[in-house]
Amino acid sequence: MLLSSRGRRVGGRVAIGVVSTLVLAVTGYAWTQLSKLDAGIVTADVIPPSAQIDGEDAVPGEPLKVAQNILLVGIDARTDAYGNPLPQSVLDALHAGSGDDGGDTTDTMIVVHIPAGGAAATAISIPRDSYVDIADGFGKHKINSAYSRAKNASMSGLRAQGLSGAQLEVAANAAGARTAIRTVEKFTGLTINHYAAINLAGFDALSQAVGGVEVCLKEPVHDSYSGADFAAGPQTLSGAQALAFVRQRHGLQNGDLDRIARQQAFLSGMAKKVLNAGTFTDVSKLNSLVSAVQGAVVLDKGWDVLSFAQQLRGMTSGAIAFATIPVQSLSLATPSDGDAVKVDPAQVQQFVRTAISTPAVQASGDDTPGGVKPVAATTTRTPDSKQPATSAAAGCVN
Template identity: 75%
Template sequence: MLLTSRGRRIGGRVALGLVSTAVLGVTGYAWAQLSRLDGAIVTADVIAPSAQVPAGPAGEPLKVAQNILLVGIDSRTDANGNPLPQNVLDALHAGSGDDGGDTTDTMIVVHIPAGGAAATAISIPRDSYVDLAGGFGKHKINSAYSRGKNAAMNTLRAQGLTGPQLEVKANEAAAKLAIQTIEQFTGLSINHYAAVNLAGFSALSEAVGGVEVCLKEPVQDKFSGAAFPAGKQLLSGPRALAFVRQRHGLPSDLDRIARQQAFLSSMAKTVLDAGTFTDPARLSALVGAIQGSVVLDRGWDVVSFAQQLRGMSSGALKFQTIPVQSLALPTPSDGLAVKVDPAEVKAFVQTTLTSTSVAAVGEPTSGIGIKPVAATSSAAAPPSSTASAPPGMAGCVD
């Protein structure tokens, strides 16, 4: 599928916001910095009351397992609905303010078991062909957001909303449909939501001082702006964004997911192990970037939540990708899509999140936020690049 400026994909941004926010509760200084988020972070009314989980006491382990939906929005507006300046879009190789389709081109469900010292992140390919919630029919899962937003626009305009206020309220309707679709598809109850746009990803990666990545081969892609040598390198800002959103030159979109996962794993290690909490300038920059970049659900007491995850280590974030059956499913109106079996996906999610390794921290997670499903045939591993890394390049990605 050819990539136009309107179809450029962002990828992998929002988990930076979650990882950054979740691990700030380590020292007294970090707590004071995190408290700055209370009055400044952007929130949205998107989680149903029945799915909201009351915040536990700050500093005590997480009492109840929770599922967090992280999305990266292909949007040219900031968290408050204001258009991003053209000079910012130019630096990010993002085209103009009219480019981008308000789709959720990164979707990751993060499951944190009781105890809060581990997390499992499940990536969902953006082109998965599924039944959307709300009676919108069968389409690529990343279009749930844009379809929900477009459907809400006329009603909101009739109510007199315009400009950034219209954008923010329409985004709330969009997020609700995306959340409902993910719940319907995975069988999970989503308890929290976090979203970020392309400029937010750039700011967050800069705030942590860059993230180390490793490539098997050099890459050059004019569409995303990716231009990297082979081997290890430290990326931040627009270069980090180019790394995770490159699409041309990769064997499949699953390889881009592998990049996202490698980047986020390295980012977690950077935040947790590299002295972020004892570096006042870096910590202050990180909190400032979260304030301007991340949208959270309105019921999320993120300060208390971060304190409940204080035992998390850099090795405690594990990534999985749902099983897929084909990367080239012809569709009536959406072009080629990713073929998935909803029953197989639900079984995979349930097995993954109730495994011994996930439930080992704190109380068992069985039955919390997961709807039981019937067993299915064993899932085949999703097709992906199987090229081995060159000598000395173990752990590198395409």
């Protein structure tokens, strides 16, 4: 696989951001803090009205009435949620290079399907180098470039409208998000109802807010590019260490597939840590977590987080099933993008339909927003026997 030393390495940040938001929601505690979160979070107009689900009539404590699909992305950006450049001191602490090194690519892409009832969820990871048709006429490229291609293409028009600085950055980010969403919809066959993104510094703040997350490595690792330097076995990571754990891809036998396994393991550990560590009875921890989410996450404008939270009170950390789309090759030669991950959209869409229609995670029918018809039982492994398992349930990861 074609690798770069700086620009493509922030995978997994979104996992901690969104699981923090969801975990805050499902416990039934701290509704005052959730109200603060709903009022203070950054939003973007990226989901069309036809895909939005009205939650205003939701009754507190009642489950979701229709299935929903959430696209979670981790963006390799050197700006914050408000469009302001991150300080060089922050970038240095995170081994992130300079403000010019980020490519605004979505190096983590996870679709979370929550069925009607909201008692369980399926999180499906998409390798960042999957070679697909990019929406809005950008041609066939790696899926993680959909965001940056649309963002860059929108810049001249936005400048002509008089936008500059942070305002220009925020508006261009929204253009990038819309194309990324449409690309994922076309690729997976799902309608995306909600969108959540997290940037570079957000991962650091969120992981520290919960006091770190326990992970386990099969072997010791040392990677100068990401800053990963860990012993084998279980260990608790936060801040720059946590970011290094989820972004490392150099030195991993299966590249992005191994990194996805780490993302899923971290997401599972994050949910377990927050639910079991007394976070919601510790005022200081809870305030730190809410503040970190506010400064790190961008949500779609139509998402009523508080209503959504109240509908997920029955979910627990064990109610998230992890899966990774099937891939056919990790070294597909492309005309202009170097080596990419070869995928078959028809196979991927069949896999997605299967993954969200298991008895434990029952999908809604086609008559509900984002719904697809349920099919046979799911798997949390890629069906190609040449690919490694990427389920976090396997314990220690590479």
